[in-house]
Amino acid sequence: MQDEIKKRAESWLSDAFDEATRAQVKDMMENNPAELTECFYKNLEFGTGGLRGLMGTGTNRMNIYTVGMATQGLCNYLKKNDSSSTLSVAVAHDNRNNSRLFAETTAGVFAANGIKVYLFESLRPTPELSFTIRHFGCQSGVVITASHNPKEYNGYKAYWNDGAQVIPPHDKKIIEEVNKVTIESVKFNGPKDMITIIGKEIDEIYSNAIVGLMLSPDAVESNKNLKIVYTPIHGTGVVLVPMTLRKMGFTNIYNIPEQDITDGNFPTVKSPNPEESAALNLAMKKAKEVDADIVMGTDPDADRVAMAVKNKSGDWIVIDGNQAAAVLIHYLIKRWGELGKIKGKEYIVKTIVTTELLAEIATKSNVPCYDVLTGFKWIADIIRKNEGKATFIGGGEESYGYLCGEFIRDKDAIMSCAFFAEIAAWAKVRGKTMYELLLEIYAEYNFYKDACVSLEKTGKSGVEEIYAMMEDYRNYPFKTIAGSPVIKIFDYGKQLSTDVNSGKTEEIVLPKSDVLQYLCADGTKITVRPSGTEPKIKYYISVKEPLPSIADFDNVSKTLDEKIREVKKELDI
Secondary structure, eight states, X not given: OHXXXXXXXXXXXXXXXXXXXXXXXXXXXXXOHHHHHHXXXXXXXXXXXXXXXXXXXXXXXXXXXXXXXXXXXXXXXXXXXXXXXXXXEEEEEOSSTTHHHHHHHHHHHHHHTTOEEEEESSOOOHHXXXXXXXXXXXXXXXXXXXXXXXXXXXXXXXXXXXXXXXXXXXXXXXXXXXXXXXXXXXXXXXXXXXEEEEOHHHHHHHHHHHHTTOSOHHHHHHTTTOOEEEEOTTSTHHHHHHHHHHHHTOOOEEEOGGGSSOXXXXXXXXXXXXXXXXXXXXXXXXXXXXXXXXXXXXXXXXXXXXXXXXXXXXXXXXXXXHHHHHHHHHHHHHHHHHTTOOOSOEEEEEETTSOTHHHHHHHHTTOOEEEEXXXXXXXXXXXXXXXXXXXXXXXXXXXXXXXXXXXXOSOOHHHHXXXXXXXXXXXXHTTOOHHHHHHHHHHHSOEEEEEEEEEEOOXXXXXXXXXXXXXXXXXXXXXXXXXXXXXXXXXXXXXXXEETTTOOEEEOOSOOOSOEEEEETTSOEEEEEEOSSSSEEEEEEEEEEOOSOGGGHHHHHHHHHHHHHHHHHHHTO
């Protein structure tokens, strides 16, 4: 292995690399063998969604060379797949360090390969990139982002002509082309006349389309002074979220000035991940000052949104992604029904790790609910397959990603902020808060509580440890979890579900994925999977109980909390 690492490192001493890069490689070779190993022990893998990794020098790092090679491979595949002389792509980027450099590098490689590029003038949300691909009829697109990862990371996400991230068969074929590329074969710095700079004109069209989805304009009009606190957490939502909310009619939007500053170092938060409630601390402080109605914060590339609301004691709490998804889907289905928009061919979509409460809500209204693998590209795939045959109402995933309508094919925090503000206004017309609306949903269906635990396993050894853990879970499955018998096991890697009592197996008609899921007799659901974007293994815990009345909320909540603690103890996490 060390010989292979040395060989890879030595190849980066050629004239194909700039002087600073060569100097860094030499320094690692002479003074830091451990760092050399981490930077060169493998190629930064172009996975099914693209690239994501630490920024730095080496084959296992995000830099202009790994970005250039990925783009050259994508160019080669686009040309093989479509012989049209009018190939075009869209390119966007977030606020991270080096994001503009990587976006311009990407655009330059596309241009050098004779592919027309629509490059945003400055940082833009990921969902706007999806919209732009469809708007211009592009064959593909790329956004430079590492979403909510720590500041040391960056990434490269590839999209197809429907505005969704690439899926089979294109993803595997693109990977094959990328793996053939050598640094010498990359065409950098194409002609500038192949690159069209775009910006505010697309912002207007995109935000207008979102406003056009409104279901309760009268409620917004009567509550236009709703107090909304919003933060982009230093990221790309800084312009478009307030712009869209104002277009809807909202006039009382409070920002967090220090977090409106676009900064890839995210100086005001420990992590820019909205799944971590601390990311909204400054926003909730502002909410207390102004007695706000709702708090929203978007992640750096503005495809996910976290929401905080006041509970019955008047304290601000961050509701989790499953709770927010339940509020959204309940509202969408209810309003679609009231407006006569449900004709019998409408549907929602959720991922397999997202709360089953969404399926319960849909079933009660006779609306089909599709289950898909983790990753919004699979939600987009269902929309594509149903295009012209059935209508997508909305969908979501537990990690704070949601979508409504069909003109975007990725999770969209700009749209989600618009809808959550609208729901808050709609609830207020009925004399309710967002929190009270959530409790009513629990009382009508079931009270679900969900928890997600991530164990970080970094480096080469971490990858190996995660693999070994998954094999142990697969070969020695749980028989009971927290006292409840396991009645069904879903192995998405083998694409089989097993009824534990009868031993009967059924095919899982979803793509193969390294995910294990256990369903217990009491409704507890446990899912284990390696993260596709981070060096982590993730555990998703879902428990439920009936909520006889809202007055019983505290007692049932304590029961569910205790059940989650028992599950964690049994899983040793």
